[in-house]
Amino acid sequence: MNVLRLLREHFRQALLALNISEPEQYLDLIRPTSDSRFGDYQANLAMPLGKALGRPPRTLAAEIIAHLALDEATEPPEIAGPGFINLRLRSDWLARQLLHVAPDDRLGVTAVSVPQTFVLDYSSPNVAKPMHVGHLRSTIIGDCLARTLRFLGHRVITDNHLGDWGTQFGMLIYGYKHYRDEQALRRDPVREMLRLYVLVREKIREAGNTAEEDEEEAANPVAEACRLETAKLHAGDPENLELWRRMMPWCLAELERIYRRLHIQFDYTLGESFYHPMLTEVVQDLLQRGIATYSEGAVVVFLNDQQPPAIIRKRDGAYTYMTTDLATVRYRMERFRPEAILYVVDFRQSLHFQQLFEIARRWGYKNVRLEHVSFGSVMGPDRKPIKTREGGAVELEALLDEAVRRARAIVDMNSPELPEDKRAQIAEVVGIGAVKYADLSQNRTSDYVFNWDKMLAMDGNTATYMQYAYARIRSVFRKGDICPEEIRRVQEMPRLSTPEERNLALWLLRLSEAIENAASEYRPNHITAYLWELANAYHAVYQNHPILKAPDETLRRSRLLLCDLTARTIKLGLGLLGIGTVEQM
């Protein structure tokens, strides 16, 4: 059930009946009303249509209405202002739709008729570095998009393109060779790796202290030594390769722990190292096809006069991440045959992706949508981007711990009667949910200022608010000793006896609009905005009308059905965001 789609289909028919060619272009102008005074949906197409046909919009609007076969679903449409067509859904129609949705696990959201294959590239942290808040966005947004596209019936392949072959490994190898603590390594290798990484970073900073920014690395003996270790690794040096093989599982275990806590899973974890053996051949192929050329000792692809060329092999013979990314495109195309590959990556890499996509097209990959799903930076309190090397980034795990700690404090205060382990479990779900929601509820393209209080807020438009609404509904069912399944089975038209109930019904039926918007624009905040409206609509009912003590039995069942649907919608919506619910809180 998608109300908007239904309305648009009716308008399409009406426009066709009026001999208007290509009606599709006008159907976007049918949308939810900007103000509930104007009804539930409004069609703004008479004005542009009037201009195109050279006819008065209001007359045209009247003609369109005359050809609409919407009597069952809407009240008689009204024409307003310059030619707005205002639509108000009939309450009995809304009630009937709810009845249809009630037994459906998908709550009326239909799967797409033509599933597509999406490869989603997200999270992709550099291993051997602690994850920080900057990694959160990619990880959480990517996970949400994967869940959402999958729910809509698409084939989704998630791939964590780890940075497991870069300079940070040179740093680790250098650290291992010079500063390792054997005992610590045996006791807790992950922690020791972290110590070594931080230590080497510190050494580099010390060594480079006097150098200028530009020549820092050239003038920095420690950085130079690290680069040498990286080069040896890439050249296949047995000792470094062996060290890499030893360290990788430790690094992965560290990442895995955080992903488990965030309930994030990948179908594949094919890092940069996986593509290393293919790079020589990729460059050869691009040269042979005349896509790449030699320039100043490097192998590059010239794109246009405005841009510097993309380098796919450096003067010293080393490959760049452009090379790796090209190899990755080819591998994914051959193995998964996707219709789309989405890269959920920081907007600062937009030039890189622009170049990557252009080269991929020249290479022959034209029948695939390559999309950079970019997002803004996390800014520090000074409104400047948090950068790892500035050391200003908050480590992810510390963030999660703090979130859970705060949630725990509130649980302890509000529900001291619950057993200890229960409260801990609730705090985990609420805390992690707060962090995820704070990120997902914002338009991903915006930068945002990192702020503990905001990110961990538990009031306003937050996961906690939704979880709370959910828990309260579950509490109603517990109090009344009512089984939701029975309420769903009663095939009786719900009674929308008040404006609040009618409004809630309307929002319940808009779930698919929200999900489809989120999927088509790759923007989770459409789902959070929807949940916020829904939860508000529910609270308005809950606050003003008794449910268990409704005036009569029919109304009681009717309201319980609304409750049940609301709870399931919240759970489903939060689920798409990768956020859990609890029965009590």
Add this chain to the structure above:
RNA sequence: GCCCCCGUAGCUCAGCAGGACAGAGCGGCGGUUUCCUAAACCGCAGGUCGCAGGUUCGAAUCCUGCCGGGGGUACCA
């Protein structure tokens, strides 16, 4: 220099393939509890949508210029 993004209420942000008086959260002020969880609800205050032009019946939304901020820009990823 060139390219990209951003500038909306005290703060953080929605809205931007043009549409009906610009929205929300937080913060501030004031209310609501014999009632299904007050992690809730209701009300009030608060905005020249950076500035100036332009296109349009209609511009926060599109175009141009300017101001301010961020990012990127041949061998880091």
